[in-house]
Amino acid sequence: MSTVFEHGPRAVAPALPLGPARRVGSRRSLFLKAFCGASMAMFVLLGAIALFEGDPLPAPAKSPAEPLWADAGPSLYRLSLPEIGTAQGLARQRLDGARQDVLVLGEGLGARSYGRLVLHRAGPNEGPVGSFYLDLARMAALGGVAVTRSGLPQPLQTRFGPAEMAELSLSQGERERPCTGLRLRMQEPDVRVTAFVCLPEGLRESAACLFERLELDQTRADAPLAALFARAQPLRTGACVSRQAQWRNGEPSPRIPPISR
Numbered sequence: 001m002s003t004v005f006e007h008g009p010r011a012v013a014p015a016l017p018l019g020p021a022r023r024v025g026s027r028r029s030l031f032l033k034a035f036c037g038a039s040m041a042m043f044v045l046l047g048a049i050a051l052f053e054g055d056p057l058p059a060p061a062k063s064p065a066e067p068l069w070a071d072a073g074p075s076l077y078r079l080s081l082p083e084i085g086t087a088q089g090l091a092r093q094r095l096d097g098a099r100q101d102v103l104v105l106g107e108g109l110g111a112r113s114y115g116r117l118v119l120h121r122a123g124p125n126e127g128p129v130g131s132f133y134l135d136l137a138r139m140a141a142l143g144g145v146a147v148t149r150s151g152l153p154q155p156l157q158t159r160f161g162p163a164e165m166a167e168l169s170l171s172q173g174e175r176e177r178p179c180t181g182l183r184l185r186m187q188e189p190d191v192r193v194t195a196f197v198c199l200p201e202g203l204r205e206s207a208a209c210l211f212e213r214l215e216l217d218q219t220r221a222d223a224p225l226a227a228l229f230a231r232a233q234p235l236r237t238g239a240c241v242s243r244q245a246q247w248r249n250g251e252p253s254p255r256i257p258p259i260s261r
Contacts, residue, residue, distance in 0.1 A: 001161070017217065068101075070093055072092075073091060075091045076091065076216060076220055077101050078215040079210075080213060081113075083200075084114070084115055087104060087115070088104050089101060090102055096124060097123050099121040100119070102142070103115075103117040104143070105114050105117075105197070109172040109175055110172070110175055113197075113198065118139045118191050118195070120194075121190065122190040132153040134167065135183055136150065136168065138194075145172050146171050147170060147197075148176065149169040150169075151167040151168070156208060158211040159235035160184055161184070163183060163184035165181075169179065177198055179198035180197050181194075181196045182207065183195075186228055188227075189224045189228065206240075207214070216229045
């Protein structure tokens with residue numbers, strides 16, 4: 001019989017140390033409690049997922065992205081060079097009012113003659129004009145052509161005011177050829193013109209006449225642009241026509257500054 005100690009009115013048996021069997025049972029009880037708690041948390045999580053899958057929250061409405069540029073139909077400008085032909089032109093317009101007209105002469109850099117001219121009418125928040133090389137490189141890239149080398153731009157007087165002209169080396173794929181780059185900035189309105197022309201060796205100097213042969217469709221142009229061309233009309237001379245005749249007759253012609261090497 002075990003000993004019983006009296007402590008006050010009631011007798012209390014002393015606690016006995018846990019044996020191995022009771023320690024194992026306690027561990028199992030703790031494991032079962034942890035397992036039940038984890039299972040309950042899993043059921044709550046799965047229920048929440050099912051709830052959201054069955055009744056998803058509405059996604060925020062997205063406004064359709066507006067294009068930066070929109071097609072503006074045929075170009076306002078016309079250009080014809082006897083050495084190449086008549087340019088094909090298209091235009092695009094930006095939401096802030098900026099406009100680009102692109103005129104293309106010929107069928108690519110591999111053709112006997114080829115030219116590309118971009119007239120950019122600046123918007124209200126237009127940035128400053130870049131360097132001659134960068135402006136020509138950006139313009140050429142729009143047509144899939146790279147400017148590999150550029151000479152120093154030289155001044156060129158036109159009926160629209162002073163312009164710049166220099167020799168370029170252009171490449172497209174494995175083909176590379178010498179061409180002439182030109183840049184002009186018209187005033188009121190602000191129209192920034194970049195161009196390159198690739199002509200056979202005997203006619204390359206006629207690139208200087210590019211801006212003299214540029215025409216405007218007066219029936220579709222707005223008043224400021226029509227006024228700009230009207231102001232330039234009296235300044236047109238027959239120099240380009242006479243020069244072209246001289247070159248075809250084999251007489252000396254002015255030279256475009258060569259590419260710096």
